[in-house]
Amino acid sequence: MSASLLAAMACFFTATPTHAAEINLLNVSYDVTRELFKDINPAFIAEWKKTSGETISINQSHGGSSKQARSVADGLEASVVTMNQANDIDFLAEHGLVTGDWVKRFPNGSAPFYSTMVYLVRKGNPKQIKDWDDLIKPGIKVIIPNPKTSGNGRYSYLAAWGAVIKKGGNEVQARQFVEKLFKNVPVLDAGGRGATTTFTQREIGDVLVTFENEVQLVRTEFGDNFEVVYPSTSILAESPVAVVDKVVDKLHIRKQATAYLQFLYSEAGQDIIAKHYLRPRSAIAAKKYAASFKPVALFTVDEVFGGWKSAQKKHFDDGGEFDKIFSKK
CATH class of the missing domain: 3.40.190.10 (Periplasmic binding protein-like II)
Incomplete structure (x- = not known):
């Protein structure tokens, strides 16, 4: 050739x-x-x-x-x-x-x-959890993922803090509330799905604070074993x-x-x-x-915390409010 x-x-x-x-x-x-x-x-x-x-x-x-x-x-x-x-x-x-x-x-x-933060409770809501104030009662075990690694955890933290502010409370009262809340958190999973597993499969906790879509999917998968509770106010996620x-x-x-x-x-x-x-x-x-989608009064991160950069610096950076709160746990 x-x-x-x-x-x-x-x-x-x-x-x-x-x-x-x-x-x-x-x-x-x-x-x-x-x-x-x-x-x-x-x-x-x-x-x-x-x-x-x-x-x-x-x-x-x-x-x-x-x-x-x-x-x-x-x-x-x-x-x-x-x-x-x-x-x-x-x-x-x-x-x-x-x-x-x-x-x-x-x-x-x-x-x-977008979504918002709501509660998942066990069938019949035996602890009668209806709003944020119920989460800090003695003996209530609340499942929230780690705000240092999870956006789910950050939104839960900010929703709790902001709920105090929206009711007319000040920053000191909000900090005291969140401190009491995390004293009721027995375990911090790295992410939202891990927290769901802890609550639903490991059967730890009385209430799971998580995204609205997550609790609805749990209801779909597990049927009547759980109920969804909407707080009076929550955060726009x-x-x-x-x-x-x-x-x-x-x-x-x-x-x-x-x-x-x-x-x-x-x-x-x-x-x-x-x-x-x-x-x-x-x-x-x-x-x-x-x-x-049940109507719920929503506030934004910008409205209560001055935006995500401000919220991150004050609450979640090393040495911020969350670290101070969790060190007292």
Whole structure:
């Protein structure tokens, strides 16, 4: 075979396209969204295949929100992060992984859904737990994950503190209340799902404080063994999302990662979100699933604590209010 023919064949095989390589995304998320993304991911994969012709696979990583953020900062190559507090994405922005204006990249402050903190109690509510004041009564065991590693724990802490403020209390009274509350916490799990396991399977505690969607999923799984209790007031718990710029640009997958997060805002995505007891932004989905979401007076982190950065510095940084409170436990 002549050298010229070999060269021509080499050019032919080099130029002939093969099947496009599958595109892989990694969604690093918080603890209690496992079930949500089990439904979101195949819906997006099918939609993206239909509209673009590309085949995508999506892997998930779950854990305490702040712990997950640290893993990404330490090198876990997340394409996107779907967290439960803005503070964790700000942390990634400070490490140069996410653009500083991430909150403006998607609607609603880049939070496609939200939740709030409610209570899960055992069948019949034997300890008659109805509001925040009941959680500090002697002998009540409260299950809350660690606010140092879990956004779930942070929201629970801030919801309790803010409830005192919203009732007209001052900072000293709020601190005293939260100190009493954590004296009633027998174990601090690293994340929200671990706390749920402690309460439901290890059967520790009288009440679990966690996200509304988590308690509803427990009710679905365990039936009549548990009841949901809504406090008179609670905190608005938004779930922000962001593309991890440094990773998607390195892997050339920005278009796909952005489309994935945009899908969360679509009517199809919002419908799935509402089915999982997460409060949607879509008016259509909110109306359709209105029976799933009990009205509750909500306050924001900005309103009571001056924003997440202020709350983090005062309450959760090393040597902050939580460390001082927990040292007295």
